[in-house]
Amino acid sequence: MDLDRRARARLLLRTTPGAVDYLFEEVRHLAGDITRRPDGLTLDWDGPLRPLADVRYFSGAAVVLDDVEARAGDPDGVFAALDAPVRFRVAPVGEERWDLRDLLSEKFGWVNDAGDWSVNVERDEREGLIAEIGPLFYPRRFGELTRAPASTTxxxxxxxxxxxxxxxxxxxxxxxxxxxxxxxxxxxxxxxxxxxxxxxxxxxxxxxxxxxxxxxxxxxxxxxxxxxxxxxxxxxxxxxxxxxxxxxxxxxxxxxxxxxxxxxxxxxxxxxxxxxxxxxxxxxxxxxxxxxxxxxxxxxxxxxxxxxxxxxxxxxxxxxx
CATH class of the missing domain: 3.40.50.150 (Vaccinia Virus protein VP39)
Incomplete structure (x- = not known):
């Protein structure tokens, strides 16, 4: 993923309840229109993703898919910063699951790959359809660690x-x-x-x-x-x-x-x-x-x-x- 490429999107940042205030303090000068949730923030992002990727107070990020075609086809969107071809999967989101899979494959040339994806389309209770961005998960940003059974997250x-x-x-x-x-x-x-x-x-x-x-x-x-x-x-x-x-x-x-x-x-x-x-x-x-x-x-x-x-x-x- 090209973290230095300009990207714009409405993003959902997920974190551990209890860490939301620390996440907010870290990103409030980087993004616009921030909304708090018990488990994270939604915010408008417009700029390189590297400053966001350096933040340690969120576990994963997703694009809010208020308009799937517009977001998937945006030349300045987050998906354009991913390595091509974009590899994706669609979680069980209801009857539209297969239509979404076909749309992303046929219109945008994405590759359906449930085992090695960089985009995971799923449903959030508040935001509706979202697309998790694999390279922005915490272990991808900061590296995997060997963990004990009760390791600190x-x-x-x-x-x-x-x-x-x-x-x-x-x-x-x-x-x-x-x-x-x-x-x-x-x-x-x-x-x-x-x-x-x-x-x-x-x-x-x-x-x-x-x-x-x-x-x-x-x-x-x-x-x-x-x-x-x-x-x-x-x-x-x-x-x-x-x-x-x-x-x-x-x-x-x-x-x-x-x-x-x-x-x-x-x-x-x-x-x-x-x-x-x-x-x-x-x-x-x-x-x-x-x-x-x-x-x-x-x-x-x-x-x-x-x-x-x-x-x-x-x-x-x-x-x-």
Missing amino acids: PVVAAVMVRLAKIEPGQTVVDPCCGAGTLLVTAGQMAEPGELLGFDLMDRWVEAARENLDARRVPCVVARGDAAALPLPDGSVDRLVANLPFGKRVGSHAGNTRLYPALLREVRRVLRGKGRAVLLTEDKRLFRESVQRTHGLRVVKEIEFTRPGAHPSAYVVTSRRS
Whole structure:
């Protein structure tokens, strides 16, 4: 896809509920006529797509097909920026599915290819027919990562890194790094001085190293216990972590032991003006554990909605900061 070619369209940007405000702030100076949705934005785009493709707060983009023929045939539309011939599929959208397939194939020369498409025509509850643009999906823009079963989603990771407010040269630690999604995102979005990750399982330590190496993000990853970090007191500026929710990973009973111990470590290793951003769905236990940890406080909570889950990212700072 030619991201530097001028393209115009009404676009739907999909994101994780909870990340919409961050997406809006990122694109409001780039686009016109923006409308918020619980799961994203619709906006008018007119210009090169590269500035949009660089935004980390949306998972995918689609063209709103208010007029299929006009949008498909627009020489300045998004489809004209795709590699030719355009490869597409039409999802089950009703009786018009086959007519749409034939129109796009016969009139515009697109190639119907359900297994290797750059355009997927489907129906959105609010916008009607839309065409998802394959090259604008998050993994196509920023690269695929090996994932652990409960890895942080890329959009949530981006919001967490933004909440961490990492400054150039600061020491950043993920004490429960899994496959390293947060470490990769922190290394790409900010300019940390030292980036460190720990995990109890060797398989995820190795996966994190592979992900970081593939993205050329300098980081030291080692086997380590989040409840007993091998770090000196007051040595960390920023700490980010996706904690075990007690569902797919760990258990609530395990969290009753882990959370207080981890938070004591957070208090110990953070510098005076340090900041931690911690994601969990075991919310009541987490809040109670913070309240019982002398010297820490929650200053912000952002709730996300994911399939079958409603985790929150908590920003935790020292009471003396």
